[in-house]
Amino acid sequence: MENVNDLRDQLTKTITRPIEKIVKFFITASAFAAILISISIIFTLLTEAINFFQDPAVTFKGYFTATRWTPTFQNPEYGVIVLISSTLYIAVIACLISFPLGLFSAIYLSEFATKRTRKVIKPVLEVLAGVPTVVFGYFALNWITPNIIQRFIPGTGVFNALSAGIAVGIMIIPTVASISDDALNAVPNSLRNGSLALGATRRITSLKIMFPAALSGIIASFILGFSRAIGETMIVTIAGGQYPELNLDPRSAMYTITSSIVNVSLGDTPHGTTAYNALFALGITLFIMTFILNIGSDYIARKYRKEYE
């Protein structure tokens, strides 16, 4: 037996050429790049954000309690609450649009649609998901605002939270719909058939059997949609305007975290200035918010997958 093993070792040795080692090293390194990217994101955001808080004009308390965000003014104020509240406000409007539309589309697709309709609607949703956000921004500013918002709510400004929120909502419909659809499809067919066999109608089956059974997956899709709405940049930058003070009027302009990152970076912000460092402080604020949501979504999604495996 030993001879055979020796022979095999010798054979494999002659076959292992240096090129194989190089290739193996390369692909291993590529995989580990994922960790490297994560570390460098956290590292760069943190170091520059720490610089930001070391500036005497900025205080940790001011960052969380001031009610104005005016980093490029003479007397700068850095009230991130203004930005966080606007971000959440627009994200909530987006969710009010995308949750029902996305979820009901998913229920239709998985419970009612024939194979042929599915084949038509799925690609349409994929196309909607592939539209660049700058196009949605254009649509919000040049179509939704004049044709819907200003028609039904006269006196609304050109830039307003409502049209930005609606456009963000439309953008995340495909996310919510496709993940909810997957969740509904993951529910074993026996549950659906059992319910129908007991005489439940398709509406009852969808709402009382399938929906609760897929609930964790659906919640995961909602959280992910919310997270995407928070991180969305171009739509809110183009259509949401910049209103640097605390306000909760959907007809007025607002200033989200992402749009202020863009606007601060457009101004004259040389390396090392407080405004430049503020970009990274905002960056890490945004990163933490979306990170927690993504982890939560992933955790819930993982849990439900186990349930039916």
Place this chain on the structure above:
Amino acid sequence: MSNETLITGKKAENAIKESLFLFTLYICVTIAILTLMTLIYDVLSTGTTRLTSDYEVGLITKIQIDNPIDFLTTLDSRYPDRAGIGPAFAGTVWLMIIVVSVTFPFGTGAAIYLQEFAPKNKITRFIELNLTNLAGVPSVIYGLLGLAVFVRLAGFGRSVLSGGLTLTLLILPVVIVASREALKAVPDTIRQGALALGATKFQAVFRQVVPSAIPGMVTGMVLGLSRAIGETAPLIFMGALTYVNYFPDTPLSGFTAIPIQVYNWIGYPQAEWKETASAGIILLLGLLLIMNSLAIFIRNRYEKDL
């Protein structure tokens, strides 16, 4: 699943409820589809006037751009009817070349390692967790990362190279996941057959498994690329929004890209700019349509062979 369940329901009230429910579902799906159609119709109807010969032509030289070819090759201008998308189009082509040449080796490499070679341990699990999280990081954050790492640290400046590398980081997780799916779809019999015939693990993977997964990998790459060329936010940090009105000639030259140019044009208040911006969007959507069709074509053409 026949409609009889509806009819044999105990009460007529139930049947009404059923119809109402189905109606609500129809409405929701219809709204999603109608929005997409409205968006496309609005862009087309505004933009095509800009690209068809409705404009007067100057006596000696053409002073207005009135056809798609001129629009694609002309420089930007202060006047909306003379503005072309040439530099931005060239910038996007540059970005695509850089993104593909960096993303494809790294993305497929990482996928091959994770799918075929990686031991099932905590480190592998951690890499996978990292990939899922990276896919959910907002694109502006990649812009900040690119600004700190490529523009400042590596010293590439605000160049097309920095932009391309930033977009690479952005789509790398997407491409890795898609390539893994492609590898997963290769039947295990191919691996076992190769090993049984005496191939080493390495030979089995690189001579049998990877070649049959290539179409799927290319599809994933094309889809990732189509996401990259539509991205606007990360490129803003690469200085792509300053008035760049020349064709980039080296990887280190300044650049602008189609979505950035469109964003720029949207920002002008005059109504004529709206047409120019729409024309830019038509080009962008056209590019995406071509790339997605290509991906679908590759998928349908080659996946039958497996």
